[in-house]
Structures are given as structure tokens and as C-alpha cells.
Amino acid sequence: MSDPTNAAAPNPLIPIPRGPVPLAPPAAARCQIEITIDGRKLSVPEGTTLLEAARSIAIDTPTLCYLENLTPVNVCRVCVVELEGSRTLVPACSRKAEPGMSIQTDSERVRLSRKLVLEFLASSVDTSTAPALRSYMERYDAHPERFGASAATVAQPVKIDNELYVRDYGKCILCYKCVEACGEDAQNTFAIAVAGRGFAAGISTEFEIPLPESACVYCGNCIGVCPTGALMFKSEFDMRQAGSWDESRQTQTDTICPYCGVGCTLTVHQQDNQIVRVTSPLDQQVTDGHLCIKGRFGWQFVQITAPAGPPPASTPKDAA
Amino acid sequence: MGGGTSSYREIEETDLIILWGSNARDTHPIFFHHVLKGVHNGAKLYVVDPRRTASAQWADTWLGLDVGSDISLANAMAREIIVSGLANRQFIEHSTSGFGGYRACVEAYTLERAERETGVPAAVIRETAHSYATAKHAQICWTLGITEHHNAVDNVLALLNLALLTGHVGRYASGLNPLRGQNNVQGGGDMGAIPDRLPGFQHVENDELRAKFEKAWGVKIPPKRGMNLSAMFDAMERGDLTALYVLGENPADSEADRHRALKLLNGLDFLLVQDLFLTKTAELADVVLPAAAGWCESEGTVTNSERRVQRVRRAIDPPPGVRDDTEILYDLARRLGSDWGTPVSENIWNEVRSLSPMHGGMSYQRLEELDGIQWPCYDESHPGEMYLHSRLWAEPLVGPRAPFSVVEFEPPVDSLDEQFPLRLTTGRRLDSYNTGVQTGRYSSPLRRSESLDLSPEDGARYGVVEGERVRIRSRRGSVVAPVHYDTSLRPGLAFMTMHFPDEVATNDLTIDAVDPKSGTSEFKATAIRIEKHQEN
Amino acid sequence: MDLHLSAALPTEQERLAVDAALGIPSSGWTGGVRDIAVDGRTAASGHAARAERHLLLPALHAAHARAGWISPGALNYVSQRLDVPPAETYSVASFYGMFSMEPRPARVIHVCDDIACLTRGAGAICEQLENKLGPPGSAWLRSPCLGLCERAPAALFTEAGEHPREEALAPATADALCQIANSGVIPPGSPGNSVPQAGQPQLRLLQRIGKVNPQSLADYRAHGGYEALRKAVDMGPAAVIREVIASKLVGRGGAAFPAGKKWETLHNSRSNGRPHYLVCNADESEPGTFKDRVVMENDPFALIEAMTIAGFAIGAQRGFLYIRGEYPLATERLLHAIGEARAHGLLGAGTHFDIELRRGAGAYICGEETALFNSIEGYRGEPRNKPPYPTEAGLFGEPTVVNNVETLINVPGIVLEGGAAYAAIGTERSTGTKLFCLSGHIARPGVYEAAFGATLREVIDLAGGVSGSGRLQAVLLGGAAGGFVTPAELDIPLTFEGTRAAGASLGSAVVMLFDDTIDLRKILLRIAAFFRDESCGQCVPCRVGTVRQEELMHRLAGNHPLVSVTQEAAVLRDISQVMRDASICGLGHTASSAIESALKRWSIFQ
Structure with missing residues (x-):
């Protein structure tokens, strides 16, 4: 080996010339696959899910347990579609397109399954803070009351055991999203998991110990992914209790977290010039939509006045 | 240019990660998410830390060294890599300088010596060295465990040496990454808040570069480097520094040997503090200027640990009487006789772009569209650089060789004895x-x-x-x-x-x-x- | 990983029991004694630690068998040993019906109140136990089918402690159970005759039962054992697979998939560098099914030999035998057989294949092949979505063949006689012989072997015909996931194609008879309750659907329908359809089958 020991070190005064533009290794080529959705032929890259394929041609498929930044668990089954030749319906969120597949997204069978899934959920959980689920119910003409007034529910007392989170499992549809966000898909803390089995299954810490005794690190990523408001920031919960929560008066602004140097995008939700909630965009490459306790909750220091009280007596100008 | 060489996404796709003096699990939690994605993708994780931290508990191997013995460990790894024939000879020859001196230096760092100096079993050091050298791609990431030492730069150089020895730099998924402790430590440096640099890491002692700034600003710039914080305290002690303008820092609490810091701050003729709060330092000040929170009450940019320049935006209004840093600075300039007009963050940024080549291509519009851009980004057709130092792998080599540095182990200054065990x-x-x-x-x-x-x-x-x-x-x-x-x-x-x-x-x-x-x-x-x- | 454990500590006994299952901890960081000279300087965890997660269920079994419940201290210790977060450990432990997460007496009687036992007096036993021992939940529990239907009514005795005991009690009486619950002393009983055909010359799968000593490898060999393995090795994997394909053997687990095809897929991918696994599904939990248990208890080497041949053919180095937790005797016999085989160089060191036995812990769903993988891997026994299929991504994500016990024990015969000779038995599309589980109101309950093609009537006749009142009301064919047929349908040929054509299902070959004294409504309610209990809870259609189905059945049985019976029937149709169409796995798909079949055939609720 030659020994360029004597070569001069770079002179700090002189800027270093540019090298070639660095590139990521090219992704493996994905071949195109021809499929048919609702009679329309389309071509999608190999590995595309049926949900993505349907969305690519503006077919709106309902989802509850699916989120772009989580691994599909396909448990809610509200996204099922009819695949020609398949004995059962298939979940659009996780089923990958295969050559020649023919899909119906709005057949009788599909509509019936979606309707029943929504009826099952709405007859067993409190959907009052789940607007998406409620809009699907309208769309699929769901009538949960047809199971009778004594249908079993998951109603239970709200859990408030810390200053940051509220857990109202009476609103939980067991979509597993919070478990995924607490677990391998993001935070890897695994403070919560699904415990028990069947209808009695629920999201739980070990032996149902309160959060402050658990492994929870209050990243709030579970709340960030909850589709029904079963998990809620205490700040939002308190405002809702006080009747002052009003999303029509809120704005959202993306900025960067003031703490460490990772550079997480924070979406600051403000109402009446008070920060009421902090989230992160799902498609953000630094965070993938996930934050830590400081980014999620550490904003109180700019909030000198008391949290927002009841709405002002006057009607906001844009509320008409 | 100083900055992490790699992108977070490369951490997810590498084969081996060494966290050295970093408890990212607790101090950079979202970066650690990327580490964990890498781990779940199969990457091995090594954590070098005196404590078995939360990060270390995720590691395939934890190396619990004595505080401040990092150079002994790194040099012993280097020696082991060299004697086992695992050094990347081709890369060393093509892209580096000073290998001979380096080899002679690390020759003395046998595994046995390193075990004595670091406390880490020789077999563990050996295995770590072999894994790092033979990994297809590898990353070393560090934080204050490396840099909060009396020989901080030597510590960093010891790690850089390992990357040069194995070729784990300048390629996709291989690199060296200091994790920044504050949301704009990187950006501050980028903007010239380093004693010897102007924005874009342009050296203040380079006449040509300095002339560019002087022309743009219409003022003369002192042609010599300034002081860092510790040097300022020394200057205060000597009486050379008698007035201090502190923006968003709290040295009265954060400086080592706080008694001395307090004494020196108290002894200043004039102390001006610009902060969100009446901090300990502000309490000592002659004048306090209440400032808006940069991250949510004003517009601008910050740079993160992967060199990504990111937009911060005004989400709420600051409290009455509280003003944006730029407004305060503009007003001060006006009082000092120079009217800069009204501060508009995009205009300020465009001035940066016009003077700092590495920021040239980062228009506000592109920063918005691309979710931030990693420097260097020279023009508006440039994508920004996912990783640095690709030039070291170019044929022929572009620019100067990357130098090995001879660094020797020195124990911490505050030594242990019977009185302080x-x-x-x-x-x-x-x-x-x-x-x-x-x-x-x-x-x-x-x-x-x-x-x-x-x-x-x-x-x-x-x-x-x-x-x-x-x-x-x-x-x-x-x-x-x-x-x-x-x-x-x-x-x-x-x-x-x-x-x-x-x-x-x-x-x-x-x-x-x-x-x-x-x-x-x-x-x-x-x-x-x-x-x-x-x-x- | 960065585990967060509560302050609860295991008892010394729990610690020793877990160590007995997992070995001594490797360092202070994983629960051992802290040796600061080493533990203060280095620790290995990471991938190697996480790769041990598959030991979670065995470790939980060990802790539970010692203390009678999973205590917070034991849970912490198991979590620390295996680097599994405690919430995950709790999540897994609380999934299984046999584990108690609350303190419970060391001695517990699990009383089967499932359908076969209901026809034989289980209801009365439960009533008496309730009077004498108090409500279920502590000293005694109600249990789903224990797989002892030929000896109904049945119970299972478990005792935690230093020398934990588990023993089947069947047929059981309330008095005997109370005595055992109080004293722990089990009076010697006769094992009964589970194979009334034993000794008959035409038997193939049951040929050795009653003749061979199930605890003797030498005796197994004396009865022709291990000849097939020798021949298979001589033939080579490709030839073995050719014969299995030629035999047209299809899986006996319910899906009737050609076994040779699965084997061939793995054989063809043997050079892909990935490990291949064989899994024997011995999680026989379908109510009314007990054939696999009878074979495993009485001829365990036959299964071990068959697995060895299969492992050889598909190129697997490791086989897992997953047996349901309620089968203590079969477990003991198989463990013994595996040990003997290893000691004689037929398995393990020096060979290319070994078998690990894993016990379930009370979860019907784990009979679903992908749920079974999750259970072995140390996760909740929740089914995975398919595709990918096991042959592509099965156990530990690697190519895997899953075969049921009965499927496998056909293999030695195929190897010895050739596939063509095997295919000549039975019908064109259902080749070979079949084991049937006869229970309920049948004269001689037990496991019967008959060539495919026999009709339901012939199989009932084999077992001596209807007992009870002697007047047959209904036959449940295929188990709770199967369907009912009427006495007018007894000429159905019991083949895969024959039952399908008749709108029934062969399922796990349950043939359970109900005489006319039985209130079918009660049977249907029990089936509805079974699915509600056994739904894993993962997908909405099954988790809620099984509850809504049971509620609706109760309304009908109690004669207070919402709106009208017709209206309820429409709602029930919707419930069944969404479960069939949109559930993840077979449990949901078939949770309404038996109920629907009954409502189609009888006007039960008019």
C-alpha cells in the first residue's frame, strides 16, 4: 500500500470542490400489472395494494384501521372488496394487486359487509367523536339499532390517570393502530397491547396498571393515530368538557420542533391564539407522523395565559 | 463543511449502527425511530456508553467504557482492523492521506491495553471492530458523550479515522453523524455562528470570500476569527471582554463551573439578554429584550442533523410587547445608524442564498415543496445532497484527500483519587x-x-x-x-x-x-x- | 430493548420453574445474578434476545404450572428473560383460556360443558358442582370441548406446584370431581375403549392401536415402525414427494388441500437459502373431535416417524409439533417418543431433522395454521391474512408445510405401498381411509376408520347405531364449524365431494348424534357461545358478529324476538354473511354454519 502520509491536509480556507451528486441505489424495477376495478382497466406497479389502486382512479374506499404510516393490519374489514374468483371478500388495504385481478368495490356483497361492519361497531362503541365512521354509516345506510337496545357494548368509565392523556375505551373499535404506533411501527415502547380475547379484548397495559406505572413515555403517537377519539389529549378533552373546543376556529401551521436537532415537523393547531394540539404530518420524512413527549406536549412555555375558556360571546366572523 | 454525512433514511437501510456517546433513545427520540427501523430491517446496533442507557438496551452489544476513554477504544478497534487485514486498502489509497502516521500511532493500542484503559473486555472490542469493518454499510452516530470532553475534537477525529479506515463514508448508507443537541445548532453553524466562518462555512480568513460579503454588505469585515464561548469567558476574566449580547442562551445555568461563570457575568460592564424568559442570565442583565419564540411565533428556517434546511412558521402571535428576533436586530441596526428596512424572512433568506453557494438552490418555494432540502444545494435544479463526500469515491478523486489524524488517548482532566473517587x-x-x-x-x-x-x-x-x-x-x-x-x-x-x-x-x-x-x-x-x- | 418492569418480583419457585424451562439466565441483565465485572461492561441483547421470543409460551406454561396463575412477578421475570415488553407478555398470556391472570387455587377442575358432553349429562354435573364447590371461576371452570367426547362427560384436572399434574377425568361424575377437587387424589379409573375396532385386520391408520406399547420404540419397530423412514431415505425426497402426489392424499385438517402439492412447493424452493419448517397441527380443538388425540396417545411413534419423513422430503431441519394444551397424556407420550427417537439416532443430533413439541394453552383459534404460527412465535394466536400462504411465508416468515396429525400418519403407508396403491383405496377424489369421531347418542362412541366412500349410515352402524332414546333427531357432521343433517340424509357418502354435494361438510369428521330428547335450541346456543368465546377478537365481523349472533339466538330461544321472527331471520342472514364474507379466517367464515344448517332443516324457533 502506498503511503500518502505526506500529502497535505485540506486547507480550511479553501472550499472543497463538489463531488458527484449522491444518489440512493435505484429501487428494484417494479413491473406494471393490469387489473380491473369496477370494470375499468388500469395498470399499477407490482406491490400496489388494491386500496392504492382504487384511490389512484379516485374510488373512495372507507378505512378505519388503515393509516399510511402504519403496517396494514386489516382487522376492521370496512375496506373489503369483491375479488372475482375468491370465495370471500378481500381487504383492499393489504391485498396486493396481482395480474388479471378483477375487483368490485361497490357490489351488493361489498356494501352489505361494509354496512354490517359499521353496524357492528356503532352498536358496540360510542361513536360520538368518530366523524369518519359516522359519515361511512350514512353512506352505507347502517342501522345499528336493529340489534336491539340490549346489544352488548364496550362501555366503561373513562380513564384519566395523568395530565396528558385521556383514554375512553368505550369509544375503542380495536383497530390496533395505537398498539402499532406504540410498538414496532413507531415508538417501540410497547406500553400497550391487546389483552384478552374476543369481544372482551381491549387495549391494555400489563394487568391494566395505570399509565404512569407503565412503560408509557407519553409520545402521544397512539393519540395521533386513534380514529375515534378514544385516545385524546387532555387539553382537547378538557376543552370539549368545557364546551370550548371548536375546530372551525382552529388553524393548523407546520413548523419545526424547538428542542433537539432532529428537526421534527410539528403541526401546531391553534384556537384563539392558544396552542390546543400538536401533531405531525403523516407523510413527513423526518417524523413519519410521530413525535416524542417534548415535541408533542412541550409547547406550554409559549402559552403564558390560561388555556382557552368557554367560547367568546360574540360569533366569530367566519362562523356564519 | 461540518455536518452529519448521511440522511435518516440511510440509517434505516444500513447494516450496522454504532451509537457512540449517544443516548438517542432519550435525547433524539425520533432519530432513534429511524435507528429502530434499521434494526428491524436487520441492522446490528452497537452502543458505546459508560451507562447501559435505554439506547444501549436495544443494542446487540453494549460497550460500557470508562468515561473519556473513547480514543483508546477507537484506536484499538483501528489496530484490530488493520492487523486483521480488514482495512479498506483501496479506499485508503485512493482517497485518504496520513495513513502511515495513523497506523504507527494505533499500533500501540492493543486490545489488552484498550481493555485496561476502557474497561471493555478485549473480546468485545475485537468483535465490534470486526463487525464494523466487515459490514457492507455502517454508520457511526455520536452526541455529547463524544463532544463534551476536554479533547472533544480528538474524540471526533478518532471516529472519523475509523470511517476512513473502512471506507464507511461518502457512500449510500455509510457515514458519520453527529446528532445535534438543539434544533438549530446545525443551522447556526451554517449561518456563520462559528468564530472563523461566514455563512455557508466560508472561511473569514479567505480574502476572496470575505470580499464577496464585504461587497454585498458594504462594510469591512475583520479578517480574523472571533471567539467561542469558552474563549469569551477567558477574555472576560482577562478584562478584554466587557460587554456581552446574549441571544437565547442561559450561560448562568449552563456553563461548567457555574460559580466562575456567574462571577464573570456579574463583572461585565454591560450585559444585554434577548430571551423568551427572564432566565438566570437575564436576571443579571442590564437590559432584557423580550423575544418571540422562534419556532412558532416567527418565520424563518432551521437546519437539522441531516443538514435539512426546514421552514419554521408563525403559528400564533407573540404576546403583546414581544418582538421577533429579526425585528429587534433591524431596530438595533437602525439605532446604530444603518437602515435595513423591514425584516421579511424570505428576503433575508434570499440574501443567504446569494452569498452562500451551498444554500443557493433553496428557494422558499422549493423548501415548501420538497419538505426541506439537505445542503449543499447549489442551484434550483439541484436535489440537495442525501449524503456528503461522494467525491471521495469519484474516479478520479475530486478535491483533496481526506486526512487521517493522529490522536492519542488522554484521560479526563478531573482525575479520580481517594478524595474524589x-x-x-x-x-x-x-x-x-x-x-x-x-x-x-x-x-x-x-x-x-x-x-x-x-x-x-x-x-x-x-x-x-x-x-x-x-x-x-x-x-x-x-x-x-x-x-x-x-x-x-x-x-x-x-x-x-x-x-x-x-x-x-x-x-x-x-x-x-x-x-x-x-x-x-x-x-x-x-x-x-x-x-x-x-x-x- | 428498554423494558420497563414494575416492582413486582417473582417468587423463588416461579423463578426456578421459568429457569427450568429456559435454562439459567446468561447475565444479570436478563434476570441472573448481577456480576458487575462483566455486566458492568458489556451486555448482549438485540437480535439474539429477540430471536428467543418463541419461548414465551413455554415459559408462561412453566410459571403457570408452578403458581397456578401468571403473577405480576412471574410476568416480569418471563419478560426480562426473553426481552419481551411486559404489556406484550400480558397480551399473549391473557389470550389463552388455560392461563389465569388472577390468583386461583392450585387445584382446578375444568368441566367440559360442550355439546357432546351436554348429551351425556354435563349440565347436571355443572349444577352439582355449583352447589358443592360454588360458582365456576375458582375451584372449577366450565370448559369448551376437551376432546374426550368418546368418554363423555369429561373433565380435566390440573394442579399447580412443584410437581404439577394434569389428568383427564372421563367419564366424570359430580361426586368424583368434588372429591378430587378437595383431596387431589385421583382414583384409578379404566381408560375405556376409544377404538372399538382395535385389532381388526383391515385397519391402516389404527393398525397398531391396542397392540403396540406406546412407550416403547422397540415395540413400535417390532410392529413395522420406522420401515417407512428407511425406505424414504433410500428413495430420496423427490421420489417420496412423487408418491405422496400419486396417492392424492389431501389434508385432513378441514381444507382438503393436496398434501403432495405443499411438499413439492417447499422441495422446489429448498435451494433458496431460507430455512424450511414442518409444522404438525395437533391443536385438535373442534368440538366433537378426538381422533388425533387417540392416535397420539396410543401410537405416538407413528406421528414422529411420519413427521421425520415429511421433514426429510421437504428439506426442513426443524419440525414443530403444536399440540393443544388440554392433551396431557398425548403430550407426555409424544415427548417420550421424541426422546426415544433422539436417543436412538432417529432425530436430533447426528440426523438432519429434529422436532420440538409446543403446547397450546386453550385457544381453538390456534388450530388455524397462521394463528398457530403466531402462537409458536410467542405472539397472540391471531390469524394472519392470506396470501402470503405458509409455503411462501409461514413460521418465522419462512417457507412452511403445515399438516394435520391424521394427514401425516397416512404417509408411512404411502411410502411403503406406493402412491398408486394408496390411491386405489377410497373414491376417485377422496383417497385412502378416514378416521371418524363418533360421539353423542351412539352405542359405541370412539374413533373409527373407514375407507372413503362409506355413507354416514354405514359409519353410524359401525358404531352400533343410535343410543339414548334410540330415535335419532339430528347428526352434527364436521363439528361446530360443520353442519347438521337430518335422519333422512344418512346416505350421504362421507367423502369431501359427497358431503359438499349434500350441502354439508366433512370438516374434522365429527359424527355426533342427538336423539329426540335433546333440545336442539340448547345445542345451537352452546355452539353460538362457543364461537363467541373462541373468536380471537381481531376482526370486527367475527368479534362482534359472534356476539350479535348469540344475542339473537337467545332472543329466539327465549321467544322474544325484536320486531318478528322473520325480521330476526333476516338479521341473522346478514350476520352470517358478513362473517363468512369479511372475516379474516375460517373461524369467522364458519361461525354460523352449524346454526344456519339447523335453521334450514328444522323450524326450531317458530
């Missing part, structure tokens, strides 16, 4: 930040007050129990804090934070032994003893 090291907790000015204002269920964390073995040895308040004495001062048992510590090693200076001024203990090259104090290594404490 315990090694105190400092760090952060997950839910708190620095001196707690910001994080002290939200209610965290995780928060517990300051404590002296000790191994249970030391608790027994010194006859102190969990929760007992003890006096902790160093050669510079003493504080009182309760004992907390922590099994992540071995006997002889103690831990404290600096999150609660009002309760326990940890920096009364620390030493201001400063790295002459970076100006950083050796916060990580203090010699202490424990004394029984009688409450009055």
Missing part, C-alpha cells in the same frame, strides 16, 4: 431539555426531580439509601441532592442532569476544562465524592 457524568432525560427553561413549563408524568443516580452497589458501599439527600462534592463546589439507585450504572459511576438548576445546580460541580479546538467543556467527567448531609 466517583466519576460523575451528566446527560439528559427524555422529557426534559437542557436547563429546563422550556420543559419546566409543561407537566410531564415522567418527570422526577434531580437526583444523584448511583449503582445499588455504590449505595451500599457509601451507606446511602434511595431518596436520602446527600452532599455531592467536587474540587470546585458542592450540591445537595437525593440518591436514586440506577442499575444502568456500575460501581464508581454516577449520573446527574442539568435540567433543574434551581433545585440542584449540577454545574457547581463540573469542570470548565475546555477543548481548545471546539471550546466545549468537559461536562461528561467530574470527580466527586458523597458526603452524608444533615438538613438544617
